[in-house]
Amino acid sequence: xxxxxxxxxxxxxxxxxxxxxxxxxxxxxxxxxxxxxxxxxxxxxxxxxxxxxxxxxxxxxxxxxxxxxxxxxxxxxxxxxxxxxxxxxxxxxxxxxxxxxxxxxxxxxxxxxxxxxxxxxxxxxxxxxxxxxxxxxxxxxxxxxxxxxxxxxxxxxxxxxxxxxxxxxxxxxxxxxxxxxxxxxxxxxxxxxxxxxxxxxxxxxxxxxxxxxxxxxxxxxxxxxxxxxxxxxxxxxxxxxxxxxx
Amino acid sequence: xxxxxxxxxxxxxxxxxxxxxxxxxxxxxxxxxxxxxxxxxxxxxxxxxxxxxxxxxxxxxxxxxxxxxxxxxxxxxxxxxxxxxxxxxxxxxxxxxxxxxxxxxxxxxxxxxxxxxxxxxxxxxxxxxxxxxxxxxxxxxxxxxxxxxxxxxxxxxxxxxxxxxxxxxxxxxxxxxxxxxxxxxxxxxxxxxxxxxxxxxxxxxxxxxxxxxxxxxxxxxxxxxxxxxxxxxxxxxxxxxxxxxxxxxxxxxxxxxxxxxxxxxxxxxxxxxxxxxxxxxxxxxxxxxxxxxxxxxxxxxxxxxxxxxxxxxxxxxxxxxxxxxxxxxxxxxxxxxxxxxxxxxxxxxxx
Numbered sequence: 001x002x003x004x005x006x007x008x009x010x011x012x013x014x015x016x017x018x019x020x021x022x023x024x025x026x027x028x029x030x031x032x033x034x035x036x037x038x039x040x041x042x043x044x045x046x047x048x049x050x051x052x053x054x055x056x057x058x059x060x061x062x063x064x065x066x067x068x069x070x071x072x073x074x075x076x077x078x079x080x081x082x083x084x085x086x087x088x089x090x091x092x093x094x095x096x097x098x099x100x101x102x103x104x105x106x107x108x109x110x111x112x113x114x115x116x117x118x119x120x121x122x123x124x125x126x127x128x129x130x131x132x133x134x135x136x137x138x139x140x141x142x143x144x145x146x147x148x149x150x151x152x153x154x155x156x157x158x159x160x161x162x163x164x165x166x167x168x169x170x171x172x173x174x175x176x177x178x179x180x181x182x183x184x185x186x187x188x189x190x191x192x193x194x195x196x197x198x199x200x201x202x203x204x205x206x207x208x209x210x211x212x213x214x215x216x217x218x219x220x221x222x223x224x225x226x227x228x229x230x231x232x233x234x235x236x237x238x239x240x241x242x243x244x245x246x
Numbered sequence: 247x248x249x250x251x252x253x254x255x256x257x258x259x260x261x262x263x264x265x266x267x268x269x270x271x272x273x274x275x276x277x278x279x280x281x282x283x284x285x286x287x288x289x290x291x292x293x294x295x296x297x298x299x300x301x302x303x304x305x306x307x308x309x310x311x312x313x314x315x316x317x318x319x320x321x322x323x324x325x326x327x328x329x330x331x332x333x334x335x336x337x338x339x340x341x342x343x344x345x346x347x348x349x350x351x352x353x354x355x356x357x358x359x360x361x362x363x364x365x366x367x368x369x370x371x372x373x374x375x376x377x378x379x380x381x382x383x384x385x386x387x388x389x390x391x392x393x394x395x396x397x398x399x400x401x402x403x404x405x406x407x408x409x410x411x412x413x414x415x416x417x418x419x420x421x422x423x424x425x426x427x428x429x430x431x432x433x434x435x436x437x438x439x440x441x442x443x444x445x446x447x448x449x450x451x452x453x454x455x456x457x458x459x460x461x462x463x464x465x466x467x468x469x470x471x472x473x474x475x476x477x478x479x480x481x482x483x484x485x486x487x488x489x490x491x492x493x494x495x496x497x498x499x500x501x502x503x504x505x506x507x508x509x510x511x512x513x514x515x516x517x518x519x520x521x522x523x524x525x526x527x528x529x530x531x532x533x534x535x536x537x538x539x540x541x542x543x544x545x546x547x548x549x550x551x552x553x554x555x556x557x558x559x560x561x562x563x564x565x566x567x568x569x570x571x572x573x574x575x576x577x578x579x580x581x582x583x584x585x586x587x588x589x590x591x592x593x594x595x596x597x
Contacts, residue, residue, distance in 0.1 A: 042445035047311075057451045063441040065314055065452040067307070068337050074304040078311025078319070081295040082269055083442055104307070107300035 008032035010041050012061045021214040021221025023178045024052060024120065028059055030184070031091070031118055034192040035062070040087040040199070045079055047072040049101075051093035052126040070101020073108035076115040087199060089116040094135040095125045098158050102134075105164070105206075112169030112203040116194045119160060119206055122213040123232060130216030134158045137231055142216070157235065161208045165241035171203030173242040177210035177233060179225040190240070202244050210236055248427045254392045255280035255322075255350060255419040258412065261396030262320050262346060263288060265431045269295035269319040271308035273327060276360045277416035278350035281322040302327040306334030306347075313343035314452045316440030318400050322348035324416070325366045326357060328374065335409055336375030340454040340465070342439075344403030346396065347381065347411045350419040353576045361576040362415035364499060365551035370413050371528040371558070378466050380473050382410045382480065383527040385498045389423035397428060404435045406476055413527060415500050415550060417578060476529055483531035484523040487513065491520030492597050494542040495588065496535065496559050498524045500578065501550055508584035517592050524555070535562035544595050545569040546588065550578060568595060 007013065010032035018024045035044050044062040048054055050069035057064035067075050072090035080088040097105050097119050108115065124142055125131040131144040135157050139148040149157075161175040172194050176187035187209060194205035210232050212224035219227060252260065259281045262270075270285035272278075282298065289296040295312075299305035305321045312319035323331060328349045338345060349370060353363035373379045382402050384395045392414060399410040441450050456462040486506050488494055497505040502523035509519050522538060524531050535558075539545070544567055547556035553571045560569045572587045579587075 043443045045441050045443065054455060057453055061444075061449060063444050063449050063451070065311070065441060066455055067310075068333055071303065071307040071310075071334070074299065074307035075311035075314075077297065077304075078269070078271060078308035078313075079315055079441070081297060081308075082312050082315045082317045082319070086443055103300050104304055107304065111297075 008036045010035040010044070010061050012059055014058045016059055017055060018052065019215040021212065021224060023211040026178045026184060027118065027120060027209050027211065028056065030188045030191055031089070032060065034188060034195055035087070038192065038195055038199070040195065043085065044087045044089065045083070047075050047088070047090040049090070049092040049096040051096045053091050053093060053120065054127065056091055070096050070099070071104055072096070073101065073104040073113070073115065073117065077108055077111070077113050080113060080115050084114070087195065089118060089195070091118045092120070093126065094121045094123065094133040098134040098160050106167070109164045109167040109170045109204045109206070112171065114198050114201055114203060115205070116198045117206040118191065119208045120211045121160070121208055121236065122211040124213050124216045126213050126216055137235055159236060161206070161241050164206055167204070169204050170206070170242045171244035172197035172205035174240045175208040175210065175236055175238050177228060177238055179210070179212065179228045197244070200246050202246060249424050250427060251422055252389055252425045253280060253420065253422050254389045254414065256284045257389045257425050258348060258392040258396050259284035261393035261428070262400070263292065264393070264428050265318060265397040265400040266434065267318045267320050267346070267400070269312045269317060270321065271297045271299050271305045271312065271319065272321050273299050273302045273305050273323065275324045275327045277352060277419050278322045278324045278348065280419065281348060281350070302330035303334065306331035309345050309347070310334055310338050310341070310343065313338065313345040314341070314441050316437035316442065320346040320348065322350065324350050324352050325354050328366060328369065332375035335381060336373070336377050336379060337454050338409045339373070339379035339381060340377065340469070341452050342407040343409070343452070344400070344407055345409050346399050346403060347409055349411060349413045350416055351413055352416050359576050360416065362417040362500070362578060363550050363575050364415060364501065365554065365575060366413060367527065367549070367551060367554035370411055371530065379469060380528050382406070382408055382476060384410065384412050385525060385527050386412065386414050386418060387499050387502050387523065389418070389421065390425050392418065393425055393428060397431060402480065406472060408472070418500050480526060481529045481531040481533055482525040483534040484525060485534065486521040486523065488520030488522055488538055490518055491538070491542055492518045493544045493546060493588065493592055494538045495519060495521050495546045495548055496524065496555065497521065497548040498527060498555065501548055504578065504581050504584055505548055507581035508588060511581065511585040512588050515589065517589065517597065519588055519592070530558040530562070532558065532562035535559060536564070539563045539566040543567055544591070544597060546591050547571050548584060549573045551575055
């Protein structure tokens with residue numbers, strides 16, 4: 001008998017709380033598969049954000065810490081500086097990373113902290129019920145931009161991957177999406193590369209993952225995947241923005 | 247034993263190193279910056295981590311991460327910075343992580359000034375952040391104690407899995423006194439809860455989120471029980487001529503040394519005055535104050551604030567005697583000024 005599919009060792013058997021059609025589950029699995037394939041589970045320390053992934057400590061099967069809103073990169077710094085051989089990763093959403101945690105992420109990158117950041121961008125505050133995020137697109141309707149996001153009032157969505165790629169301390173920065181099987185495969189490769197960048201001691205690494213939020217976007221799951229393709233990818237182009245070679 | 251002349255902030259930093267501190271995370275702020283500067287000089291030579299964080303928030307969260315690995319770590323700041331750290335301190339208290347937090351205090355509110363003050367007493371002793379929690383708070387009164395309390399602070403932190411704060415007036419951080427260097431601490435408590443990779447064990451989780459109301463209440467009860475234990479065991483105070491005193495002055499930190507001098511003076515004038523000096527601000531040495539309330543006819547809380555510790559003195563005295571107050575802020579009164587105030591209060595109350 002040949003095993004064709006099984007749960008990665010780096011995931012627990014807990015059922016996730018994510019909404020139907022949400023792509024957090026896919027991203028969790030990709031991270032877990034990469035950790036397993038690189039043999040890093042017993043060295044891994046994950047840091048959860050405040051946001052939809054706040055309970056990720058129940059899903060990842062390695063040492064975990066739950067952070068205050070936006071502070072994960074600072075916590076990761078404290079851990080990694082004391083345990084330089086550990087594989088330290090943060091898992092953060094757009095409100096957490098690009099709004100309240102902007103200072104922490106920019107400086108972790110500037111200091112070239114040898115950590116890996118999985119940044120899930122779904123253009124909305126999910127857990128609090130669909131408010132505008134710093135990554136919400138112009139015109140996008142949320143509970144705090146009920147007439148659509150207007151640039152005159154709220155400015156423009158932030159492109160985190162491009163922003164952090166300008167930091168000399170960033171060693172690997174990419175943006176991927178998980179809306180099609182082909183993109184999922186590319187996303188996994190990128191996450192693996194980011195983790196390898198950390199373990200090779202090259203510096204700060206981040207993978208921005210474009211993700212869907214059918215519940216707060218008010219769409220069916222398939223419709224949400226299409227909306228991501230048609231609206232998010234044109235504003236948030238996919239690709240590698242910084243690749244520091246060993 | 248080697249005796250050296252040291253600045254208070256440097257003695258505290260050296261005490262932390264003696265206690266096995268391996269990482270300092272901080273943000274510059276007067277009058278505490280010498281602690282960061284001392285660590286920035288020492289760690290590259292000794293081996294250890296110094297990070298100048300981008301903010302007070304980041305610094306306390308680096309402490310959160312560092313403490314979660316089980317290592318002895320610290321941060322230092324002053325009032326405005328401690329306000330920013332309050333979020334992190336609340337998380338650390340609930341995650342039950344041992345660490346050392348230093349407040350070299352100055353006057354507020356707002357930006358206040360950089361002159362010494364004790365007006366962060368409420369902030370320090372009532373937890374300071376959101377939720378039901380306390381930190382153990384130690385108040386040194388000499389440069390020697392700056393060193394010794396850093397060492398004692400780590401022991402208390404590990405013993406009770408709690409953040410420990412040292413609160414010292416800016417003057418104490420800046421002034422120099424001879425210090426007896428202590429010997430290196432080597433024994434630490436086992437920390438099976440620490441995160442560091444799950445090789446050979448189940449994953450450890452450091453978490454402060456409790457969505458079930460029953461579990462949230464349970465966690466609060468666990469903390470409360472721990473705080474009761476600390477209150478019962480760890481209250482610490484120094485007394486000075488308090489045994490036969492009609493008037494008991496309560497003062498902490500540097501203020502207590504000035505009060506001692508004033509007491510010698512007013513004793514010569516025939517007033518039976520003594521001092522209780524809280525060493526632990528939390529837990530407040532309520533038992534010592536309560537014992538004194540059995541015989542003393544009058545209490546006087548003297549603080550470098552507009553009157554904060556007086557609340558705790560009153561709670562301990564329980565109405566058995568009047569509790570008066572004298573305070574300045576931003577400047578430290580002279581022994582003569584204090585002696586005059588003691589006499590004035592004694593006369594007013596007919597002692």
